[in-house]
Amino acid sequence: MSKARRLRGLCRPVAVAATVTALSVTATGCVTVHGEREVLPTATKAEAAKALKDFLTAYNKADKAYDPALDAARITGPLGAINQGGLKARHAQYPEGNPKHVPLVLTDVKYSIPKKAGWPRWFMADTKASRRSDLRWLWVFTKSGPDALWRATYLNLVAPQKVPRLKKDKDGWAEPVGVGAEDLAIAPSDLGERYTSFLKAGGKGFAPGDHTTRWKALRDKNSKRAGLVVQYIDEPRNGGPFAPLGLRTEDGGALVFFSTHHYEKQTAAKGLSPRVDANAKALLKGEVRQSLLLTRAGNQVAVDPKKSGGDRVTVLGRMQGLTGAKGDQ
Numbered sequence: 001m002s003k004a005r006r007l008r009g010l011c012r013p014v015a016v017a018a019t020v021t022a023l024s025v026t027a028t029g030c031v032t033v034h035g036e037r038e039v040l041p042t043a044t045k046a047e048a049a050k051a052l053k054d055f056l057t058a059y060n061k062a063d064k065a066y067d068p069a070l071d072a073a074r075i076t077g078p079l080g081a082i083n084q085g086g087l088k089a090r091h092a093q094y095p096e097g098n099p100k101h102v103p104l105v106l107t108d109v110k111y112s113i114p115k116k117a118g119w120p121r122w123f124m125a126d127t128k129a130s131r132r133s134d135l136r137w138l139w140v141f142t143k144s145g146p147d148a149l150w151r152a153t154y155l156n157l158v159a160p161q162k163v164p165r166l167k168k169d170k171d172g173w174a175e176p177v178g179v180g181a182e183d184l185a186i187a188p189s190d191l192g193e194r195y196t197s198f199l200k201a202g203g204k205g206f207a208p209g210d211h212t213t214r215w216k217a218l219r220d221k222n223s224k225r226a227g228l229v230v231q232y233i234d235e236p237r238n239g240g241p242f243a244p245l246g247l248r249t250e251d252g253g254a255l256v257f258f259s260t261h262h263y264e265k266q267t268a269a270k271g272l273s274p275r276v277d278a279n280a281k282a283l284l285k286g287e288v289r290q291s292l293l294l295t296r297a298g299n300q301v302a303v304d305p306k307k308s309g310g311d312r313v314t315v316l317g318r319m320q321g322l323t324g325a326k327g328d329q
Contacts, residue, residue, distance in 0.1 A: 042121035051150030066091040077153035077241035078299035082321030092282030105130040114176040156301040156317035177246035192236025211315040252306040286327030295324035
């Protein structure tokens, strides 16, 4: 994939771009809340199916009306930031709703439900979709407590042949990976920081690809254009619903979802102004005279191999969406 996935309502990036820490988990992948120490599946398959159905119903209503309030309770984390930013921008442009709405339909659903203790709980759903049916849609749902709703937290689109086989026990339950796992090439808790450092200065921690070397090269090329200077600042997001989440793969590595935050400052030459497209204009605060600051949320999914001294992390997918825009301060 050479460009970020542009998904109606889910992802509305302004510029071309390529797209989890168990929430507050310990290094073993388990937490203890209210004395809950027993390791159990985080959900039944019926519960996971209902969570996916409830989210999809809310998402389709929100996408049809371009109303972020209609699915806000069913979405969180980086996917929530991307979704809500996209819906706000589209609502400003189409206040009567989505004139081209077609419901999103998910099929061929495969659930990977880990066993762990305490809260938060989470699972992954690997699906086909009525859009981009050539790719697998990998969803992560999280639940922060016994009275909380299941919420869609991560989404990435990955070619079927690139989705790794996950480790399952004899009963079919998946194995979570602790954020501090030292047997991986990069601990999940460090992936965001290492990835954003790579985008700035390069390095050897990540395998070449659309979401690493080629994206970095594109940004480096775009940093200086005629009459415009573009500055990029990238930050990891590891807290709360933005924390990384990982599942153990059959070969001892991990499939890890992690979040990032991206700023793009465009500064025009004297007498010129940066171009403001419709999505940025809808979210714009202030007046654009000589500079424009764009803020985006990003979420990635990566194969983090077992530590061997030379293997590098492969970023399989990246989704990024505009969440804010500011003019001159």
